[in-house]
Amino acid sequence: MKRMIRRAACVALAVLSLGLGSAVAAGEAVDLKPFVANYASLVHASYADTEARARQLQTAVAAFLAAPSEGTLAQARSAWLDARVAYGQTECFRFYGGPIDGVDAAGVEGPETRLNAWPLNEAHIDYVAGDAAAGLVQKADLPLSRESLMANNMTHDEADVATGFHAVEFLLWGQDPGLDGAGQRPASDFAAGDAVRGRRRLYLQLTTAMIVDDLAAMTQAWSPDVADNYRAEFLGLDPAVATGHILSGLATLCGFEMAAERMATALDSGDPEDEQSCFSDNTHNDFIYNALGVRNVCVGSYGAQSGVGLLAVLQQADPALAGKLAAQLDATDRLVAGIPVPFDAVLASPEDSVERAKVQAVVEALMVQTDLLRDVGKALGVTVIVAAE
């Protein structure tokens, strides 16, 4: 079946080359192996960096809880933002059944929804405007533990998120009541001494530790130094299947997660807080680092890790398409960089505002990029699946 697809793609390429005069050597399969191998190393480097930054967040949270002040709170917030820089670049490793969101042989699902779920109904976690007694933090009869948090995570409502980056974000920032700046939770919320604050401190410690452990598991799953992990399985796949996974992750992040879920739907819903990092007003950076993650795979590098990227293999199969993809990445990045800050002000702006038009332009660019990535799949003879969820 796969071979048939590849042959069909070769025929299509041959026809294309006849028609457009591009230089494609029909029938000559591109060697995808170096690309797949470098991808695995790049993913490992990305998660290792994210894990390291999450550990810094954990250290900053510990320092904050040891001596709660506006200064130590600001440092914890800064460490959270820093961890998001790296995490955002890993999101293109989702959507193909890999360790972050797939189900392993033992039937255990990856940690993505535990790590990064949103929209988040913050009243499920702690007090909100209009309900001073809300949330698991104040539910005195619930012993707080990793187990009890998981037992109360998205069980009755998908938005009843108890854990992950955005739970920690809400604990560090509090609700964002308006359009002039992020949430303003006081450091005194975490002062030691009374029962509710004690539970809030424990809640923050637990959720931060869970983030660290889940990211450590991702680093291990992709580590070259661990036997029988997902990396080993991935490198054992037919390179065309592995490449299909890689492209499905990229295209789904662009077309579904970024364009549809986080931008178009938010523009459409009329809800100004319909944004991923609504407490910290960091949503624009989520977009920037998601897009950078896609670029990393195309270029083939993350930090010191560098090797064969998607553009390099595509250059062998279809130079014209490689040129188009490279140009589109540039165009998308330019538009993403121009997303107005804060994002909630865009959502609150009138239907025909310049701000909304700027985000709409990003949506359109990401859809073009998604279709280009589908075309890349055809050019390389691999199956690309793009689905919303």
Next chain:
Amino acid sequence: MKTTRYSRSLVVTLVVIAALYVVTHAEPPAAQPADRTRPGGDLTTDVQHAGAYGQSAPNLPTAKLLEFTAGNRVFTTNWVTAPASVKSFDGLGPLFNRVSCSACHLRDGRGQPPVSPEAEMESMLVRLSVPGEDAHGGPLGHPVYGGQLQDRAILGVPPEGRCSVSYSPRTVTLADGTAVELRVPTYTFVDLQYGPLGEDILYSPRVAPSVFGLGLLEAIPEAMILAHADPDDRDGDGISGRPNRVWHTEQQATVLGRFGWKANAADLREQAAGAANGDIGLTTTVNPQQNVGTGQTAAAEAYAQEGPELSEKFLDRLVFYTRTLAVPAARNTDDEQVLRGRNAFQAANCQACHVESYRTGHDPAVPQLANQTIFPYTDLLLHDMGEGLADGRPDFAATGREWRTPPLWGVGLQETVSGHTTFLHDGRARNLTEAILWHDGEAAASREAFAQMSAAERAALIAFLNSL
């Protein structure tokens, strides 16, 4: 009209470009041989995690992902009391069951009954009526409480009351001596805030069904469904199969019913608008009136809004979403036990009602749904399921003993997605074995065949169902 002459070379060029476009952009041909492992045809997803019921059809074009995702937003939105700062999602109630679609259909899956007699219904409701028919042959709503018990309400409005569920055990002994304990539900109405329901009240408790694959069921040509109907059991196999005929609000006509536990909704737009109105308290262009009975109108008027609370735009997206949710791929289909289970399923004649396969029509509501070979395991028809399951509440053509055959695709992933394995209209069966043993009436012979099987054969049949 002015005629334009194109040069021949230009025409040739255009034809070549068009041909190239077809070669490079055409999707792989949909006409594949029937494949039971791909029960949704091209709308099958390989995702097997807790989001397995919530994936978009993989054959949707990129632009349509936006519509699907916007529909998902509507599906998962928690509606709030009007007026609120976000106008697009206010208008909850005044009476309602839950504040969002996904509250009952969590992760697009099936609801379950409450865990104790004291617990509230979280993903289940109780339909109400009194003897007689309404102007269109449908159930005659209770004069005060209307067509269903709404156990929640916005601040300042009393909820209608609560329905409490308790169970008593009933033991069934199989041919090999194995004893299986079923639980027989008893329903009690408590805390009724708008007076007694009356002696002649008819009620039907129903859990929220899963919502994936529905667009494909909607796309089955009506003639194919009617081809399985045998209302007078002319073939003498003891199985009738009757189509429900229900009122279509927008068409103002009586048409074939397909959706709901009694096939009491004609299509997904009617179903979605009806659920929005009855379960969340949202008006739409389909149902512009609040779902309240007489005596509750004061509350409704106090919270009346201009225009539909669920806008036409959002209703369209919601319907698109339910039409294009993919069906999970079958699993372990080559497993030897699963194959034996499939034989046992057929030997017990389960497929007489749980009809395995159809081909969808040429011109469905969404083009990607067309010409798909699907494996839903339902005939979408009504069957007398015996006294044990009877609710005694007619629903259009459905009698108080009839239920629509529910689809079986995806049941093996229910525990992964929904965290439980309860089945049947009111979730009384705690697993598939109990669900099979509740079958009676037209399905009595199939149940008896199951009861006669060896433990290994029964396990194989369950393994087959779990592979779906």
